[in-house]
Every structure is written in C-alpha cells, then in structure tokens.
Amino acid sequence: MLVLTKSMDFLHLRIYPSIPKIPSRKDRAKIMPENIVVEIGAPTLAGIKTGSLINVDCGNDTKRKICQDIRDMNRSFSGKGIRAVPLRFHNGKVLLYLYRPLFLEKDLANEQAKQLLKERHYPLHSIEDAVATLAKKTSLCSCSQDFPHEIGLFLGYPAEDVKAFIEHKYEGCKLVGTWKVYGDVEKSAALFARYRRCTNSYRLQWRRGKSLYDLTVRT
Template sequence: MSEEILIRQGAPTLAGIKTGSLFPCPCEDRGDLLADIRRLNRRLSPKGLCLLPIRFLAGQALLYLYRPAELRRDLRDARVSELLRQAGYEDESCARCVARLACRFRESGEFPHEVGLFLSYPPEDVKGFIDHRANGFKCAGLWKVYGDEGKARSLFEKYRKCTEIYCTLWQSGSKLEQLAVAV
C-alpha cells in the first residue's frame, strides 16, 4: 500500500483534526495488504492512530484510518449514542462499535448510514441524511449538510487545505511519522 494514498485520503485524521477517514485502496493481494497495514500500524499507533481494513472487494479494499481515543469521545455524545442505538448498536466499546460497523459493511454491501458518526460528521447531518433519505440537504461536500451549513463549509475548507499541505509536505520529503500528529 502506498503511503501517498494514506496521506492523500487521511490527511485531516493524520493531522488530528478529524476522528476518522474511510477510503478505497487498490488490493491485488489480500495478504500483502494486511502485512502493509500491520507495518503501518506499528508506525502509526504511537501517534494514537489505527488503520483497519473494513471490507475487501475484487481488486480493492475499503480502509478506515482513525483515532480510537477521539472516536471513544465522539461515541459518548448522547446524539451519537442514540443514532447508533437506532441502527442496532448496543452500548458497547469503541472497538466493538468499529467491528460492528465493519460487519454491517460486509453484510449489506452498501454504506451503512451511521458511518458518518465514525468520520467526524455532525450527528445532526447524519440524522438528517437518514431522515430525509439523502434529499433536501443544504449543501454537500464530504457529506450532505442538514444542520449548520456555515460550520460545515468551514470544515470542508479546513480538511481540503490540510490535505493540500500534507500532500505538499510528503512530496517534499516529509515522512509519515512526521505528518502523523500525536494528540
């Protein structure tokens, strides 16, 4: 797996300004990709990051880069807890919630709507997406916005700028360990 994919797709998570990032990655050999993920996790875990394969498809894997400590904090929010409960999650640990999310990806073959809660999307936007069946949103960027449009646009720009800076730094020779911020 190329570090470039990780940096291009996960810069805001690496920078510590977003809980998680979900992205596709080419996968010709599942064993090789899993070995790459283990090597990357040895480098990333001291910075509070974890990389997991969520689903494998022909020639591709869906990877989840996240900060477990930040996700635990996010999952304690009452609105998040209620949305997860409605989606069939029980009051469980962060790791079990991630495992259940991975199972839902594999079982349904689609994106479970609650995935946004694992990616720092505002709970009101995740709820709006579910309630309005992806219609009637105010604007769209990384997600469809049903709540605070100004705040969402600001976050979209912050994430875009972070990605631009991280890609430039990586192309200039910065190492992954330098770009992964310990929070």
C-alpha cells in the same frame, strides 16, 4: 506492493509488506506514493478529523497477507494515536478504516449519535466493538452505495447531519462538502475550508520532503 489511485472519495491502494517505521525519502518512494495518502487523508493525519475510508486493491495477495500488512502499517504508526482496520473484503479489495480512537470515542458519546447506533444494534460499551459491528454490517454490502449510512458517525460527521440524511436523503440539504449538511451550515463550511487548508499545507510539506510518518500528528 502498494499501488494507489485516486477515485471519488476513496483511496485505492495495494499494501506493501512490512512498512519501515521511518524510511529515507528515496526508500519511501519505493514503498508508496505518499502524495495520494496525503492528498486524501491529510485532515485525519493532522488530527483534525476522526476518520477516513481507504479502498485497497488486494491484487494477488491473500486475505491473511493483507491483514499482516495492516498490522505492519499499524506498528509503523505506533504512538501516533491512529489505527487502520479492515471493514470488509470484497471483489479483490479490502476497505480500510483509518481513524483516531480518542476522537471516535468522543464523537460516539454524543447523545444523538448513541441513539442512532442503539437503534441499529451497535454495542455502546466500547469503541472497538462498535467498529467491529460496523465492519460486520459493511461486509454484507454489495457496493459502496449500500454502506450503512451511520458510517458517517465514524468519519467525524455531525450526528445531526447523519440522522437527517438517513431520514430525508437529499431533502432539506443546505450544503454539500465532505458530507451533506442539514444543520449548522456556517460551522460545517468552516470545517470544509479547514480541511482544504490542511490538505494544501500537507501537500506542500510532503513536496518539501516530509514523510507520511512525520506528517502524522501524535494525539
């Protein structure tokens, strides 16, 4: 079963087994409260953001079952250019990383991003190996505050801002939105506004009957 609650920047949910590919509106209501997914993940679903983090309450489900549920979820979005992978299991929860591989490949090709990852011993030859390394590092964290700060590179944050946060924390921060901005305020503010418009649009479309599958853009 999937149970979702909104908390800070994360989405807390329990995964339903074997999500059907295109369920009816009535059946979808029994599968997951899609409004929460749309509310938080709209920019990634719409193909205008690289990735999102989803914190999953495993309940009484085993790790093996949760992994199977994640595979089912990925099959349900086959051909959409979006994937979900578990980053860590901790205290009865699993942290999912929902992302668009093609977007991530482009983001990590940035020279500043590559340097940041190289300094932190990430493999640069494949996106899958980079994500696997992120999962390994994240699994060693005791709480969200301990997450490796380079995780921002995997969420579509500008490498310049990720680097500045790692080196200076809050010093020099010019704007706070989806991430902390140290560089191009105008460009970042425009992106934040675009994310808000996307979320508002997706919220409205979902209320009018669109499914999560329908709202997930193919890239």
